[in-house]
Amino acid sequence: MASDPNPAPPGEAARPAEHYDVVVIGGGNAALCAANNARRAGRSVVVFEAAPKFYRGGNTRHTRNMRVAHDEPNEVLTGPYHEDEFWDDLLRVTGGQTDEELARYTIAQSKELWDFHTNQGVRFQPSLGGTLSLGRTNAFFLGGGRSMLNALYRTAEDLGVEIFYDAPVVALAIEDGAFLSATVRIGEREFVVRGGALVAAAGGFESNLEWLREYWGPPADNFLIRGTRHNRGSILRMLLDAGVQPIGDPTQCHAVAIDARSPKFDGGIVTRLDCVVFGIVVNRDAERFYDEGEDFWPKRYAIWGRLVAGQPDQIAYILIDQKSITSFMPSVYPPLKADTLAGLAQQLNLDPQKLERTVSEFNAAVRSGNFDSTVLDDCRTEGLTPPKSHWARRIDTPPFYAYPVRPGITFTYLGTRVNREARIIMEGGKPSANMFAAGEIMAGNVLGKGYLAGIGMTIGGVFGRIAGREAAANVRN
Incomplete structure (x- = not known):
């Protein structure tokens, strides 16, 4: 089996070749696209995944889809989405x-991802319903991200890629901008593995709370990490320490507003809340602080994490009424509910009079129009700061x-600078x-700030393919 390529004596963990x-360091979409492409080019390939197999x-x-440019609809995508x-x-x-x-290169190359992933066993399905409205722009994975991953791993195993789980890389040997070897810990032992080329696909540093605190200060203690707990940035740190040129603002990230009752790590996509456009958002002082209807939700949902991070105690509350409760995909946690605003305020530990005001x-500021969550409608506020530009309806129905x-x-988004060949720049x-x-x-090469739904998988797929191809063509040592 690919996960046990070098059987060890009884009682010993499997060991990699010399x-x-x-x-390839990492075990997600980008890593497997790279590994499979390099293996198809005839190279011997190993994948070191720091997480256990279950959390690979x-x-x-945690994903559901990827954004892809295309010139015509197909059996899943409902219309064209030009470059x-x-x-x-x-x-x-x-x-x-x-x-x-x-x-622009990423976008152009994204046109090839549908066929590339299909050839690796990934299957797609029509868009899920709800406020993201991505049926034209994004290809949804049949069975979600875990099913997509399983297809990539099955392909890797069939190709003969060697895969090690619970295998963190603890050191890299780099000289004059060239990779020589990686030291990997498997079980209680460490192995030095020489390589002709390196593909770093080990994610960011979002689960390294100490590193987050360096840039955010005490507010970082109130952040929840909806992604994997295994992305601690150790490979990124090694590369930067070895003279790799950094890219990106360390305070910029893909940050969304998620249910405050979510676990500290690994809550995943189901903890996201998509009801902001249907109501208002207030902070601890029961005050609004941003336009909830600024633009379509797929183009704005990823700003709300940073917005909430800037509020007192990094906490906020989305308020809706009975008119909207069935208009969005709910969280795994039920909403708090009350027949009066004062009663709701008490449950939230907010000042009832302030919330009512x-x-x-x-x-009073709402100017009614033709409410339609699928377009930039004419339901808005007047004379209110901040405004609500679209989808404004009175919160008046208990x-x-x-x-x-x-x-x-x-x-x-802090990461390594690369060129079009996915080659790391020193x-x-x-x-x-x-x-x-x-x-x-x-990803910080493409995402300086903000986020577009599904583009993380696009970047991973595009540059994973390129990295695998180029690594196979540039083997040294």
Whole structure:
């Protein structure tokens, strides 16, 4: 079996070979795309996944879809999504903070991901319903991210990729910008594995709370990590310490508002709340702080984590009424419910008079129109700061509902600078001879800030393919 390529004596853990053409660190979408491509090129390939087998795949197992450019609909995608529209969407959410060459290249290459993943056994399904409305732009995985991962791993095993779980890489030997070897811990032993090329696909540092605290200070203690607990940034740190050129703002990340009752780690996509556009959001002081109807939810949902992070105690509350309770995909946690706003405020430990005043001022500012959550409708507020630009309806129909939310960090944007070949760039601007990066560890090249639903998987798939191909073509040692 690929997960036990070198049987050890009884009582000993399996051990890797002394040398591989391509060493892949990580176990998610980007890593497996790279490993499979390199193996198809005839290279010997090993994958070191730090997580146990059950938790393999990093944040990929929490995903549902990937964003892909395409010129015509197919059996799943409901209409065309041309490269220029994809670029305009990305430009809007990043505010221009992106490497345009790499971003446009990513978008162009995304057209090939459907066939590439299909050939690896991944299957797709029509878009899920709800507020994200991604049926035209995003391909949804049949069975979700875990099913997609299982297909990639089955393909890897069939190809002869060697895979080790519970196998953190604890050291890298790099000289003059070239990869020489990795030291991996398996069980109680450490092995030095030489490699002809390296693909770093081990994610960001979002589950390293100490590292987050370096940039965020005490507010980081109130963050929830909705992604994997295994992305601690150890490989990223090793690469940066070895002279790799960094990219990205360390305070920027894919951060969404998730249910405050979620676990500290690994809550996943089901903890996200998509009801912001149907109500209002208030902070601990029962005050609104941002336009809940600024734009379509797929283009704005990923700003709300940072918005909540900027509020007192990093806590906020989404308020809706009976009119909206069935309009969105609910959280795994039921909403708090009361027949009066004062009763709801008591459950939330908010000042009842302040909450009633905030809702009353909002209701008075609403200018009714033709409510339609699928378009930028004309339901808005007037004379209110902050405004609600679309989908504004009075909160006046009991019972009233609330969801408490905190910042939910999916992945961080500080990473390694790369070029179009996925080749890691060293300090001074020189490309590495044989080191490549894919996925979240280099996503900051494309995502300077903000997020577009499904683009994390796009970046991982595009640069995973490239990294595998280029690593196979640039084996040294």
